[in-house]
Every structure is written in C-alpha cells, then in structure tokens.
Amino acid sequence: MVMIPTDLNNSSYANDPLFPWLLSIEKELDDWYSGNRSGGDLDNLLSDCISTFKNNAQYRNDLRFLKIWFLYLEGSKDYENIFREMEENEICIGHSLLYEWYAYFLEAKGKWKEAHIIYHIGISRKAEPIEKLKWAQSFFVKRMSERLNTFSLGKVDGGEQVEIGMKLINPWSSFILEELLKKIHPRITKYDGYHLSKKAYSGKVALSSLKKSSRNKIIEIGGKKYQIKGCAGQGGFAQVFKAYVDSNPDDAVALKIQRPAFPWEFYMYRQLDERISGKQRSSFGFAHKIHIYSDCSILICDYLAHGTLQDAINSYVVTGKFMEEVLCIYYTTEMLYMLETLHSVGIIHGDFKPDNLLIRYSKDDLSEEGFKDRTDSWLDQGLYLVDWGRGIDLQLFPKNTEFTGDCRTSGFCCIEMQEKKPWTFQANTYGLCVAVHMMLHNTYMEVERKTSDGGYIYLPKSSFKRYWNVELWKALFTKLLNVKPGNNDIELLRSLRKSFLDYMHDNPLLIKKLKGLLVKQRGTLCSA
Missing domain, CATH: 1.25.40.430 (Serine Threonine Protein Phosphatase 5, Tetratricopeptide repeat)
Structure with a gap:
C-alpha cells in the first residue's frame, strides 16, 4: 500500500x-x-x-x-x-x-x-x-x-526511393494528403486538362446560387459555357451537376464543384489513364479537365444517364421484390473484374459502394458468345466506377505499407477498420461484399464471427436462400471477408470471377435470361 x-x-x-x-x-x-x-x-x-x-x-x-x-x-x-x-x-x-x-x-x-x-x-x-x-x-x-x-514520391520527382520502418499510415488524414499534394504538384500541373488560377471563381452566375436553383442556368468555365440541367449528387464538400456543353444535349458532362479546391481526385483519374488501358479502362470514370480556383475546384467528367447500381437495387426494394440471381451474378462478376484490375496496378478506390457504380448499357445487341470474355457489345455493358476523392495510390507509399483510419461511410467500413486493425485492399473488397449483399437481400450487410477449425471466420448474418447457388455465394463471402495478410488478392478475385462465369457459361439459358433482364432494367430505370 x-x-x-x-x-x-x-x-x-x-x-x-x-x-x-x-x-x-x-x-x-x-x-x-x-x-x-x-x-x-x-x-x-x-x-x-x-x-x-x-x-x-x-x-x-x-x-x-x-x-x-x-x-x-x-x-x-x-x-x-x-x-x-x-x-x-x-x-x-x-x-x-x-x-x-x-x-x-x-x-x-x-x-x-x-x-x-x-x-x-x-x-x-x-x-x-x-x-x-x-x-x-x-x-x-x-x-x-x-x-x-522517404515514400516512393521520390520517383515522381525523379529521385530514388528510400524505405523506412514506419508502415502504418492514415491515407485520408489532412496532413498526409497535404504533403502528398505538395509532392505530386510538379507532375499534376503537366497533366492534360489541368487549369490553375490564383483568383477566386468570378463567373457572372455565382456557383453558390446553384444550390437553390440550378436548372438551365449557364455558367462559364475556362472559356466554355455549360448549361446546368440539374443536381446529380451532393456530399459534404461537393455538388455534382449535369450540364450541356454549349447547350448541346449530345454533349453532356458532370460538373463536380468542391470547396475548398480538391485536385486529388483529378490526379487519381489521371493514374487510371496511365495504368489501365484498352478494354479495361471503360469500367472506370473519366475526367476531361479540372479548373482550380482559390476558393473552389470544378472537375469536368463524363456523364452517364442510366442511374447507379443503388438505383437498380432500390427499384426492387420499393416493390418488395428481389433482384434476380442471374443479374446479381452478372454485376458481381463486373465488380470482381474492376477490383482485379485496380489491385493489379496498385490502386484502392476507398469508397466502393453501389452509389458510386454507374450503370452502362451497350448501344448494340448483346451476343451470348461474347459474355464470358467481355468481348463484342459486352465491352460497353456493365458498371462504371466514379467518385475517386478517397482514392489511394499505393505507388506513393513504401512497399508493404498498411493503412489505418476509417472510411467514415456507414455500412461500408471493413472489418479491419471496425476492429482498429491495419488494412489495404480490404477497403475495396468489403465494399464489394456489401454491394453483393444489398443485391441479394435488399439490406446492408451485418457480419458475425463464427468458430472454424480452431479459429474463427467472419460471415454475413443473413442466410442464403436454398434456391440460390449457395456454394458460389458462400465462397465469395467466406474468402473476401477473411483475407489473410500476404494472400494473393488478385488471384483470389480472378478465381472467384471465373467460378461465376463458368457457372453462367455452363448454363446458356442463364445468359439469355440475363440479356432479357438487362433490357427490362434499362426500360424501367429513369434516365436523369
């Protein structure tokens, strides 16, 4: 005592x-x-x-x-x-x-x-x-x-990388982001479409006035006129508007107005351009240009008018029905393909959810032959990942860096974030699992820990319907919710996607059914 x-x-x-x-x-x-x-x-x-x-x-x-x-x-x-x-x-x-x-x-x-x-x-x-x-x-x-x-940002400026022992970083902390932006500044200013002004935006129509009434107002940005057709989305720091370039309905774009100015998202879009080519690039959003002012930034991107995966899910929720399993399988293979592509080039989206997955439709009829390999008209069909403001470029960090921090998106924080453990690609794969769960069950995913082989695993609380292909879905959730450090994430995503595609390919009638459902969905979802 x-x-x-x-x-x-x-x-x-x-x-x-x-x-x-x-x-x-x-x-x-x-x-x-x-x-x-x-x-x-x-x-x-x-x-x-x-x-x-x-x-x-x-x-x-x-x-x-x-x-x-x-x-x-x-x-x-x-x-x-x-x-x-x-x-x-x-x-x-x-x-x-x-x-x-x-x-x-x-x-x-x-x-x-x-x-x-x-x-x-x-x-x-x-x-x-x-x-x-x-x-x-x-x-x-x-x-x-x-x-x-000491991060590999040295490579950006032409120097050599010197690694350090500190490998746990919050990629979304304001301090880290500010330092990264300073380092990439010489590079980002050389990108096509980057426009910087030290003055505040001074157009005839105040950007703040768009919050109250935006329809058909015309704003001028960088010598071009944009006719605002309505608000397409809104967040804590940004608003997205649909606009016609020079009032031309055939040239629609999305204007993302953000305060304060935020060039990071434009940088992430240019990384997609540099690292992903050919048919893979069509699955990810595209930014034409960004105008940086002292008080805000305006990011100009492609506009897709067919709604989001969230809209498709909601269309079933309001009628008390559920998305057909074959349609769930199709969008699951699309998301697996996206993450396989991103992870292979060292990119984490950081906010992977149905709201950020726009739906694409091919102008041509879909062939049954091109489904498995995503060829022919299937190349223009599927999903389109946007909103890269929380994107993480792994090439800017030492090899094997792991992250801390919370994505702050309710329902989409991966298990590692919830348990205050380090994470990397789990931020993406958990978002995919939640999206799949929403398609299957019309609800967000809740997970529980279950004993397995002397240890434990995480699985969704919701049970699988007996008439589904239970083995496919069980494998998806079991493997993606329980990824161990050091596992080959890319091979896992590829093998899961192959299992779904093989199932569809072995049942040609399912592909035919899928084509019909996609046509029906396109007619049902409203164009914005």
Missing part, C-alpha cells in the same frame, strides 16, 4: 499540500523502475492525487501537477478523455508545455494529424512561451516531411 506522508507540521507541507504527494510519487516511481512494485500502485496514487487537487486553483498552473497528469495519461488507454479533462479543469492551458508534451505523445503513437491539431490549438491560445511552442511545431513539421519524403 502506498503511504502519503502525514507530518503536515512541516511548514513546506502546510503551504504546499501537493509536496508530500510528490515525494510518494517519486518513491513509487523508484520502486516501479526497480521492479519492487506493480504499475497498478502507481496508477492508483496518480489517480488519487489528481482527484484531490484538480479543483484546487493553487495548482492549476503548476508544472509539477501537469507532470502528474501526464504520468497518469501515459499509462492509460483512455488518454483522449484524460486530456479533455485537463482542458476542462484548465490545467496549464496557458503554458506551451501542455501542448508540446501531448503533441509529442500523439506523434509517438503515429497520430500525426491529431498532434498537428494540438500544436495549432496551443498557438491559437497564445500559450507561453509562444516562440518555444512555434519552434517545437516547426520541428514536428520537419520530421513529418522527412518521413513522407
């Missing part, structure tokens, strides 16, 4: 009630370092000390008390709430050491974005000495830049 000195006759104790606690903490630390006591005794002592003095104004700005808080914080898994409590009790909030220590603690845990924010908070509060805090922040930024400079 930890003993607190009780001889308060000492004048130093009477004037400084914290002092005997400091002596006990020092002794406990010595015992702990020498192995004579457990860490639990120290934690209890620190907790009791904090509870005793946290409301005492005498110690609110005492650096000794701040150190006690940090000793307690460093040994706790709940450090975020402890720091929040420090702020609520105004413990040294005017002293730079509060922010320096906590930022360094977060940096050591790999939480760069959070550390960056803590420095900014301290500077905004004018914590003293402010110059010391700014100096600490500048060295933090330098350290982060040096780490990022």
Whole structure:
C-alpha cells in the first residue's frame, strides 16, 4: 500500500499540500523502475492525487501537477478523455508545455494529424512561451516531411526511393494528403486538362446560387459555357451537376464543384489513364479537365444517364421484390473484374459502394458468345466506377505499407477498420461484399464471427436462400471477408470471377435470361 506522508507540521507541507504527494510519487516511481512494485500502485496514487487537487486553483498552473497528469495519461488507454479533462479543469492551458508534451505523445503513437491539431490549438491560445511552442511545431513539421519524403514520391520527382520502418499510415488524414499534394504538384500541373488560377471563381452566375436553383442556368468555365440541367449528387464538400456543353444535349458532362479546391481526385483519374488501358479502362470514370480556383475546384467528367447500381437495387426494394440471381451474378462478376484490375496496378478506390457504380448499357445487341470474355457489345455493358476523392495510390507509399483510419461511410467500413486493425485492399473488397449483399437481400450487410477449425471466420448474418447457388455465394463471402495478410488478392478475385462465369457459361439459358433482364432494367430505370 502506498503511504502519503502525514507530518503536515512541516511548514513546506502546510503551504504546499501537493509536496508530500510528490515525494510518494517519486518513491513509487523508484520502486516501479526497480521492479519492487506493480504499475497498478502507481496508477492508483496518480489517480488519487489528481482527484484531490484538480479543483484546487493553487495548482492549476503548476508544472509539477501537469507532470502528474501526464504520468497518469501515459499509462492509460483512455488518454483522449484524460486530456479533455485537463482542458476542462484548465490545467496549464496557458503554458506551451501542455501542448508540446501531448503533441509529442500523439506523434509517438503515429497520430500525426491529431498532434498537428494540438500544436495549432496551443498557438491559437497564445500559450507561453509562444516562440518555444512555434519552434517545437516547426520541428514536428520537419520530421513529418522527412518521413513522407522517404515514400516512393521520390520517383515522381525523379529521385530514388528510400524505405523506412514506419508502415502504418492514415491515407485520408489532412496532413498526409497535404504533403502528398505538395509532392505530386510538379507532375499534376503537366497533366492534360489541368487549369490553375490564383483568383477566386468570378463567373457572372455565382456557383453558390446553384444550390437553390440550378436548372438551365449557364455558367462559364475556362472559356466554355455549360448549361446546368440539374443536381446529380451532393456530399459534404461537393455538388455534382449535369450540364450541356454549349447547350448541346449530345454533349453532356458532370460538373463536380468542391470547396475548398480538391485536385486529388483529378490526379487519381489521371493514374487510371496511365495504368489501365484498352478494354479495361471503360469500367472506370473519366475526367476531361479540372479548373482550380482559390476558393473552389470544378472537375469536368463524363456523364452517364442510366442511374447507379443503388438505383437498380432500390427499384426492387420499393416493390418488395428481389433482384434476380442471374443479374446479381452478372454485376458481381463486373465488380470482381474492376477490383482485379485496380489491385493489379496498385490502386484502392476507398469508397466502393453501389452509389458510386454507374450503370452502362451497350448501344448494340448483346451476343451470348461474347459474355464470358467481355468481348463484342459486352465491352460497353456493365458498371462504371466514379467518385475517386478517397482514392489511394499505393505507388506513393513504401512497399508493404498498411493503412489505418476509417472510411467514415456507414455500412461500408471493413472489418479491419471496425476492429482498429491495419488494412489495404480490404477497403475495396468489403465494399464489394456489401454491394453483393444489398443485391441479394435488399439490406446492408451485418457480419458475425463464427468458430472454424480452431479459429474463427467472419460471415454475413443473413442466410442464403436454398434456391440460390449457395456454394458460389458462400465462397465469395467466406474468402473476401477473411483475407489473410500476404494472400494473393488478385488471384483470389480472378478465381472467384471465373467460378461465376463458368457457372453462367455452363448454363446458356442463364445468359439469355440475363440479356432479357438487362433490357427490362434499362426500360424501367429513369434516365436523369
């Protein structure tokens, strides 16, 4: 049991009630370092000390008390709430050491974005000495830049790659994204269709006015006029509009207006252009150009008027029916083909879901012969993956890098994200599984852990209907929801796709049925 000195006759104790606690903490630390006591005794002592003095104004700005808080914080898994409590009790909030220590603690845990924010908070509060805090922040930024400079971004600038041991990164943190954009800037400015202006957008029609009423308004971008025909989509930072170039209905495009400016998505589209060619390229969205202004960016892409896979699913939900299994199989093979292609060139979409899968229809009649190899008119039929704002280019990171972070799309966070484990391509394959589940069941996927061969596997909670080809679907979910590190993801996707195609090819009547369903679907779904 930890003993607190009780001889308060000492004048130093009477004037400084914290002092005997400091002596006990020092002794406990010595015992702990020498192995004579457990860490639990120290934690209890620190907790009791904090509870005793946290409301005492005498110690609110005492650096000794701040150190006690940090000793307690460093040994706790709940450090975020402890720091929040420090702020609520105004413990040294005017002293730079509060922010320096906590930022360094977060940096050591790999939480760069959070550390960056803590420095900014301290500077905004004018914590003293402010110059010391700014100096600490500048060295933090330098350290982060040096780490990022060792990524294969060096190849972008013509240098050599030097790998480091740090292989866990949040690819969507603002800090990482800012640094990556700085590195690719010399390259992206050379891409065809990249237009940069240091001024704010100054067209006659204010872009903000499109939110209220957009139809038939004409805006000018880069010397071309675009007639807005309606809003095609909206997110937290961007709006997508259907528009006619020079009022020509035969030349429809999608305008994605985003604040603040966001060139990353354009970069991802150009990576698709560079790495994917021939018949494979038609499965992925295409960007014509981007106009970057000081206050926003306008990305101009192809427009497809036949709705999304989500629209197709919803058309069954509203009638209380389910998508025919043969149609589910077809779209599953399309998605498997997409991911096989992307993963082979080192690209993760990062937001793979039915809303981002547009439906394509061939202008020509579909032949039964070209189905299996995606030849003839089948090449122009299928799905079309758009919205690359959360895309990840693996060539910008060291080999074997794994990621942390949450995609923040409800229902589409892979198991690894849910369990705070590292992930790579699971961000895509889990999205595919959710999309397939939605086609089969009209609901989002919920998974459960089941025991298997002395271990456990993840499977959907929903059961398979007995009249489905259960073995095909079971193999898909079992294999994609339980991918182990180091497994050949591309070979797995290819083998799964082949199993579905072989099943269809061995049953020619199914291909004929599929053709009829696609014709019917095209007539049912409204053109936007």
